Amino acid sequence: MDDFLAARSQMALSLGFHIIYACIGMVMPFFMAVSHYKWLKTNNEVYKHITKAWSKGVAIFFATGAVSGTMLSFELGLLWPKFMEHAGPIFGMPFSLEGTAFFIEAIALGFFLYGWDKLNKWFHWFTGVVVGVSGLASGILVVAANAWMNSPAGFEYVNGQYTNIDPIKAMFNDAWFTQALHMCLAAFTATGFAVAGVHALMILKKQHTDFHYKSFKIAAAFATVAALLQPISGDISAKDVAQRQPAKLAAMEALYKTEKPAPLLIGGIVDEKNKSVSKAIEIPGALSFLAHGDFKAEVKGLDQIPENEHPPVAITHYAFQIMVGLGTIMMVISVTYFIVLWRRKTVLNSKWLLKLFVFAIPLGYIALEAGWTVTEVGRQPWIIYGIMRTRDAVTPMPGIAWSFYLFSAIYFSLSLIVIFLLYRQIKMVPVLYQSSNTDSWNK
Amino acid sequence: MEQVVIIFLCLAILLYFLLGGADFGAGIIELFTSKKNRSKTRNTMYQAIGPVWEANHMWLIIAIVILFVGFPLIYTTMSVHLHIPLAIMLIGIIARGTAFVFRHYDAVKDNMQGVYNKVFVYSSFITPLFLGIIAGSVLSGQIDLNANNFADAYIFSWLNWFSISVGLFTTALCGFLAAIYLIGECKTEEDKKRFIKKAEYMNIAAVVFGAMVFFSAAMEKVPLMNWVVYNKVGLTAVSLASLSLVLLWYLLLKGKTKILRLLAGFQVTMILVAISYAHFPNFIRLKGGEVISLYTTIGPDKTIQSLGWALVLGSLLILPFLGYLFYKFQQKEE
Numbered sequence: 120m121d122d123f124l125a126a127r128s129q130m131a132l133s134l135g136f137h138i139i140y141a142c143i144g145m146v147m148p149f150f151m152a153v154s155h156y157k158w159l160k161t162n163n164e165v166y167k168h169i170t171k172a173w174s175k176g177v178a179i180f181f182a183t184g185a186v187s188g189t190m191l192s193f194e195l196g197l198l199w200p201k202f203m204e205h206a207g208p209i210f211g212m213p214f215s216l217e218g219t220a221f222f223i224e225a226i227a228l229g230f231f232l233y234g235w236d237k238l239n240k241w242f243h244w245f246t247g248v249v250v251g252v253s254g255l256a257s258g259i260l261v262v263a264a265n266a267w268m269n270s271p272a273g274f275e276y277v278n279g280q281y282t283n284i285d286p287i288k289a290m291f292n293d294a295w296f297t298q299a300l301h302m303c304l305a306a307f308t309a310t311g312f313a314v315a316g317v318h319a320l321m322i323l324k325k326q327h328t329d330f331h332y333k334s335f336k337i338a339a340a341f342a343t344v345a346a347l348l349q350p351i352s353g354d355i356s357a358k359d360v361a362q363r364q365p366a367k368l369a370a371m372e373a374l375y376k377t378e379k380p381a382p383l384l385i386g387g388i389v390d391e392k393n394k395s396v397s398k399a400i401e402i403p404g405a406l407s408f409l410a411h412g413d414f415k416a417e418v419k420g421l422d423q424i425p426e427n428e429h430p431p432v433a434i435t436h437y438a439f440q441i442m443v444g445l446g447t448i449m450m451v452i453s454v455t456y457f458i459v460l461w462r463r464k465t466v467l468n469s470k471w472l473l474k475l476f477v478f479a480i481p482l483g484y485i486a487l488e489a490g491w492t493v494t495e496v497g498r499q500p501w502i503i504y505g506i507m508r509t510r511d512a513v514t515p516m517p518g519i520a521w522s523f524y525l526f527s528a529i530y531f532s533l534s535l536i537v538i539f540l541l542y543r544q545i546k547m548v549p550v551l552y553q554s555s556n557t558d559s560w561n562k
Numbered sequence: 563m564e565q566v567v568i569i570f571l572c573l574a575i576l577l578y579f580l581l582g583g584a585d586f587g588a589g590i591i592e593l594f595t596s597k598k599n600r601s602k603t604r605n606t607m608y609q610a611i612g613p614v615w616e617a618n619h620m621w622l623i624i625a626i627v628i629l630f631v632g633f634p635l636i637y638t639t640m641s642v643h644l645h646i647p648l649a650i651m652l653i654g655i656i657a658r659g660t661a662f663v664f665r666h667y668d669a670v671k672d673n674m675q676g677v678y679n680k681v682f683v684y685s686s687f688i689t690p691l692f693l694g695i696i697a698g699s700v701l702s703g704q705i706d707l708n709a710n711n712f713a714d715a716y717i718f719s720w721l722n723w724f725s726i727s728v729g730l731f732t733t734a735l736c737g738f739l740a741a742i743y744l745i746g747e748c749k750t751e752e753d754k755k756r757f758i759k760k761a762e763y764m765n766i767a768a769v770v771f772g773a774m775v776f777f778s779a780a781m782e783k784v785p786l787m788n789w790v791v792y793n794k795v796g797l798t799a800v801s802l803a804s805l806s807l808v809l810l811w812y813l814l815l816k817g818k819t820k821i822l823r824l825l826a827g828f829q830v831t832m833i834l835v836a837i838s839y840a841h842f843p844n845f846i847r848l849k850g851g852e853v854i855s856l857y858t859t860i861g862p863d864k865t866i867q868s869l870g871w872a873l874v875l876g877s878l879l880i881l882p883f884l885g886y887l888f889y890k891f892q893q894k895e896e
Contacts, residue, residue: 175667182663185616186656192626193652196641203630204638208861211631215869218620218627219876225616226883233613233891284862286869516645516716529653533660540668547669 125520126198126513131495132523133187133194135488136530140184142487144224145258145303146310146341147177148231148251153337155244168552169334171235172544173314177250178232179540183533185225198519202502202512205281209274210267212286217260224253258306259299266294269494270363271503297352297359298494304349305490308449309483311342316480317545319473327549332467339476342483343453349446354409360497361410364504365419366428367497370435372406372418373399379417380404386440389433394421396436430499438492445486452479563870568843568856570873571628576834578621580739580827583732585611585618587740589658589686590733591760592679602753604679608666610747613891615662617884619655624873631869635859636845640696643705643719647692654689657681687733694732698725701841702784706849723778731771735830738764742826746819747892758814765810784847786837793840803832 120128151173158166192214196203230238230246238246267273273289274281318335322328361368369375372384375394383406387399404414411418421429452475459469466472502509513519588607595603611618630637641648658681665678699705699720709715741761748754779786790796806829813822844853860866 175669178663179667182616182659185619186659189619189623189655190652192623192630193641193648196630196637197645197648200638200642203641204634207630207634207637208632208865211627211861211865212868212872214627215631215872216876218624219872219880221623222617222620222876222880223883225620226880226887229613229617229887229891237890284864286865514642514645516642517712522649525649525653529656533656536660536664540664543669544667551669 120520120523122517122519123510123513125523127509129519129523129526130194130198131492132527132530133191134491134495136534137184137187137191138487138491139484140180140187141258141261142306142484143180143310144177144184145251145254145306147173147180147314148247148254150311150314150337150341151177152244152248152251154334155247159240159244165330165333165552168330169337172330172548172552173334174232175544176541178228179537179544181224181228183537185221187530188221198514199502199509199512200514202507205507206268206503209281209284209286209289210264212290213260213263213267217257217264220253220257220260224250224257227253255303258302262299262302263290263292263295265494266298267292268502269298269367269498269504270294271506276506293363294359297356301349301352301356301490304345304352305483305487307341307345308349308446309487311338311340311345312449312452312476312479312483313481314338315342316476316478319476320480321545321548322467323470323473323477327552328467330548330552335476339456342449343456346446346449346453350450353443353446357409358412361418364498366421366424366430367435367493368410369419369421369424370430370432370497371439371493373432373436374406374418374420375432376422377417377420379407380415381406381410381418381420383409384436387436389436391431391433428500430497435493435497438489438496442486442489442493445482445489449479449482449486452476563866564857564860566870566874567628567632567860567866570870570877571625571632571856572838574621574625574628576831578619578625579735579834580830581614581618582621583690583736583830584739584743585615586658586686586690586733587736587738587764588744589683590690590737591740591744591757591764593683593687594737594760594763595756599756600679603756606744606747606749606753606757610744612666614887617887619659628869628873632861632866633845633856633859634861636854636856639705639707639846639854640700643707643715644696644699646716647695647699647720651689651692651696654685654692658685658689661685690733690736691729694729695720695725697732698728700846701728701837702782703847703849703851704782705846709849722782724775724782724784727771727774727778731768731775734764734768734771735833738768739826739830740764742822746823754817754819758817761814762811765807769807789840790836795839796836799832799836799839803829803836806832 151170154166154169154173157163158170227246227249231243231250234243234246267289270293271289272292273285273287275283315335315338318331318338321331322335357368360371372381373387373389373396374381374384375396380403382401382403384396384399384401387396389396406418407416408414410416421432455472455475456466459466459472463469498504500508500510502512588611592600592603592607626637629640661678661682665675665682668674668678699722702720702722702724704722704725705719706714709719738761741757741764745754745757745761748757776786778784790800806825810822810825810829813825841847843856845856845859846854848854861869
């Protein structure tokens with residue numbers, strides 16, 4: 120494997136791994152805060168058990184997310200030193216704020232996990248909310264840094280020199296809001312569907328139904344609302360990308376030729392050599408509408424972009440299709456959920472719907488990974504869009520392939536262990552959370 | 563603002579050494595505890611560091627963010643030439659953090675616990691060893707920007723006696739800090755005695771490896787003597803560290819615990835001051851006598867301004883909250 124490809128693969132692997140844990144750390148605290156609130160308000164022990172059960176999952180995910188995030192802060196330099204040398208002072212602002220947010224999250228988590236029966240109950244609840252808020256803030260800040268790579272701002276680039284640096288302008292670049300919004304909703308959708316699905320599975324198995332149904336309802340509420348809002352955010356993002364990064368949009372839709380009006384392609388097989396797409400369903404004018412809000416607008420194709428600035432089209436296109444497809448499925452499930460809830464007041468008797476939720480367990484995360492693939496692969500060959508090429512940023516050290524294999528093995532085994540631990544946590548629910556006043560756990 | 567940023571950088575490194583170090587040390591102590599006492603040690607340790615360990619490791623993040631935002635050339639030079647020890651350290655951090663949490667949150671306590679324990683104790687040893695090696699390499703003068711073969715550029719930059727001695731010295735200090743910290747967290751006299759013994763061993767190890775640092779410095783022409791003997795501040799710091807060593811042994815044998823912590827923290831701080839004061843503001847010593855200094859590589863003005871403000875405001879939020887965390891979860895003596 121060539122070193123450059125190895126470096127890119129290792130970065131993709133690390134980000135792809137971290138993103139899942141980061142999302143869970145961002146979102147689960149809000150679920151816990153709801154059930155915790157219900158426990159404090161209703162004194163129904165089941166809610167306390169749910170909060171505790173979830174908090175153990177969060178502890179596992181947070182620790183994994185924290186170490187993989189630490190890894191990333193070094194990896195930026197280990198793999199892309201030339202990039203960091205120039206970009207560090209420009210896009211560093213969100214990272215310095217994120218340091219604070221992450222720190223506060225870690226402190227609050229310490230209070231939350233170890234504070235049962237030791238703290239004032241509302242202060243304890245509040246620390247849980249702080250975990251969520253600071254986690255979400257961390258996520259938004261890191262996405263703002265990524266947005267800068269897509270939409271560089273806050274400096275002038277003259278004769279290869281980066282001058283007139285303004286880190287605040289760099290942080291509030293044109294892409295930060297659309298990207299952060301899309302990411303936050305994605306985090307809620309993905310985590311919500313995964314959690315709701317797991318509890319739906321347990322309901323179907325008729326285990327501890329009360330516990331699992333109460334959990335299901337909290338997770339499903341977040342998941343479905345987010346999934347319904349996501350298409351709106353997606354639309355804003357698409358229009359934004361069309362303006363700022365026409366090459367990325369063209370790759371997403373495999374639009375080789377500039378067209379007016381441009382059709383939307385659904386599916387299809389990309390032939391990168393012959394620059395064509397076959398077997399796609401075409402919706403006339405739809406891409407023009409999505410990109411520019413006008414069915415007759417012209418959409419820039421890859422033919423207007425120099426060949427050496429083309430992103431890999433097939434990967435970007437397929438990833439985009441996967442993201443949109445799965446997003447649509449989750450949206451449909453959400454609509455169905457609300458209809459059933461409205462007509463029957465409960466979904467407990469609608470086995471088919473619970474089965475749909477079980478089916479949707481991985482969908483959100485797959486969509487999330489696909490979405491990041493679109494963002495990152497679609498930006499290639501640039502690491503700083505239009506300014507620095509990824510190839511020019513890579514470390515001079517040879518042998519990165521070995522590092523890639525090693526870290527692949529580490530992340531792969533970590534994932535297995537985390538799944539194994541979750542399986543055990545879920546399996547032990549009936550033993551650990553018998554509804555009674557004796558609470559032997561965690562003492 | 564330059565000064566503010568540099569002070570925060572020093573503070574983050576110092577606090578990571580003290581708090582993160584004590585945290586690593588807890589694992590090192592576990593590694594060197596006889597089988598029959600291990601579960602007791604583990605319990606004391608879990609009670610003591612469980613709530614605070616995540617926060618203790620945040621100082622590393624703060625330090626690294628300050629470096630890559632404010633001093634990118636230092637960050638990238640280290641990333642390129644110390645890639646291998648950094649990667650090993652990262653593996654250690656990953657393994658340690660996850661093993662610590664996994665062993666507590668595995669709902670079924672079976673022989674997987676043995677696996678988590680092994681991973682935890684060995685990575686607790688390897689991580690500070692390599693942190694020390696990295697710190698040593700920065701000072702060693704073996705980083706060669708013009709090296710034209712793999713070994714010179716990426717291996718011998720850190721694989722030398724000085725760096726390894728600093729690594730071992732760091733590891734021993736971590737163990738020592740942890741033992742001192744844990745003495746104050748013990749609930750029984752018996753546990754206390756055990757940790758006092760550990761603190762003594764770790765202290766002896768630190769003195770031995772400390773001597774090794776001086777020998778290897780002389781061997782590999784690191785001007786350590788100039789920094790700690792022929793510089794007034796360096797000499798004062800090193801004398802204070804030695805004095806506190808005597809006092810520390812006295813208090814240790816007397817079994818006074820709470821003040822020990824302060825003294826151990828003070829001692830380690832003095833050691834860091836001694837090593838870095840005369841060297842400041844130089845950060846990396848390169849092969850051939852050149853240096854990379856904090857002042858010459860500092861980022862553009864606006865960046866430093868905003869970084870400084872972010873750090874000041876951030877610390878106003880972090881420090882009281884963190885202080886309360888430590889206060890709330892400290893073990894009450896029964």
